[in-house]
Amino acid sequence: MLELNRLSAGYDSGNIVHDIDLRVGEGEIVALVGANGAGKSTLVKAISGIIPVRSGGLQFEEERIDRETTRARVLRGLVQVPEGRQIFAGLTVRENLRLGAHGRAKEITPPQLAEKIVQIGELFPILLQRLDQPAANLSGGQQQMLAIGRGLMADPRILILDEPSLGLSPILVAEIFQLIAGLRQKGLGILLSEQNARLSLAIANRGYVIENGKIVLGGTGAELLNNPEVAARYLGVGKAVGDTQPESNFASRLKRLLDRTE
Ligand code: ATP
Numbered sequence: 001m002l003e004l005n006r007l008s009a010g011y012d013s014g015n016i017v018h019d020i021d022l023r024v025g026e027g028e029i030v031a032l033v034g035a036n037g038a039g040k041s042t043l044v045k046a047i048s049g050i051i052p053v054r055s056g057g058l059q060f061e062e063e064r065i066d067r068e069t070t071r072a073r074v075l076r077g078l079v080q081v082p083e084g085r086q087i088f089a090g091l092t093v094r095e096n097l098r099l100g101a102h103g104r105a106k107e108i109t110p111p112q113l114a115e116k117i118v119q120i121g122e123l124f125p126i127l128l129q130r131l132d133q134p135a136a137n138l139s140g141g142q143q144q145m146l147a148i149g150r151g152l153m154a155d156p157r158i159l160i161l162d163e164p165s166l167g168l169s170p171i172l173v174a175e176i177f178q179l180i181a182g183l184r185q186k187g188l189g190i191l192l193s194e195q196n197a198r199l200s201l202a203i204a205n206r207g208y209v210i211e212n213g214k215i216v217l218g219g220t221g222a223e224l225l226n227n228p229e230v231a232a233r234y235l236g237v238g239k240a241v242g243d244t245q246p247e248s249n250f251a252s253r254l255k256r257l258l259d260r261t262e
Pocket of ligand 1: 011012013016034035036037038039040041042043163195
């Protein structure tokens with residue numbers, strides 16, 4: 001569905017990501033893992049049109065989209081949930097969700113909009129309970145659910161998640177990742193850009209490792225998890241990046257997570 005061929009992109013200071021080959025198909029989760037500053041956010045910004053593609057190809061459902069605006073890409077179904085959530089704290093949960101469907105405002109009737117919010121609430125019941133509360137009142141994990149829910153309101157075919165684990169406790173990260181794994185069953189393709197290599201590869205069908213703006217490894221989630229190089233560089237000594245819990249706790253949570261998502 002989404003295909004990058006030798007894509008390069010960056011800023012005025014020069015290219016940051018170079019010759020990236022990557023694809024995301026229907027109903028699959030593809031993890032993009034790499035250290036802080038490796039170029040993950042730059043790559044997802046180029047995919048969603050926030051920064052221009054400097055060279056190479058970007059195709060969505062067999063059509064070139066690299067010259068299209070972000071809005072046009074969203075209307076095709078290529079939707080990004082930004083790093084840091086970027087929800088509107090002063091607006092209610094319902095208002096934030098409505099904003100997700102803003103691009104289709106002319107096509108959607110108020111009852112259809114209400115129905116979409118109910119569908120998001122089926123995925124994230126806590127949001128349904130808090131629809132009329134300011135988003136500022138939500139916990140970090142709930143705000144991440146809201147950010148994903150707002151993305152889903154745009155009817156994505158491909159959802160790009162940039163660092164959904166950012167700032168969340170390990171237990172909340174596990175919960176969010178379980179929810180993300182469940183989205184695949186809806187036929188969505190998901191590109192999951194993450195520093196938490198362990199959990200993202202655990203739920204991913206396939207993954208890519210990015211270092212200094214280049215893809216250095218690719219494979220199934222399981223292949224990459226079991227790759228000694230990946231283990232040494234990204235999984236730490238028995239710990240996920242950012243995980244502060246004892247290994248035994250983390251391992252048992254991960255096992256429970258995998259048991260539930262397989
Ligand atoms: P992080 O998890 O910290 O966001 P990342 O893998 O997403 O890491 P990027 O944010 O893409 O990495 O950053 C890659 C490189 O691009 C870094 O060297 C960063 O300093 C540089 N960079 C990021 N944003 C800009 C910008 N707006 N202008 C110039 N350089 C930038």
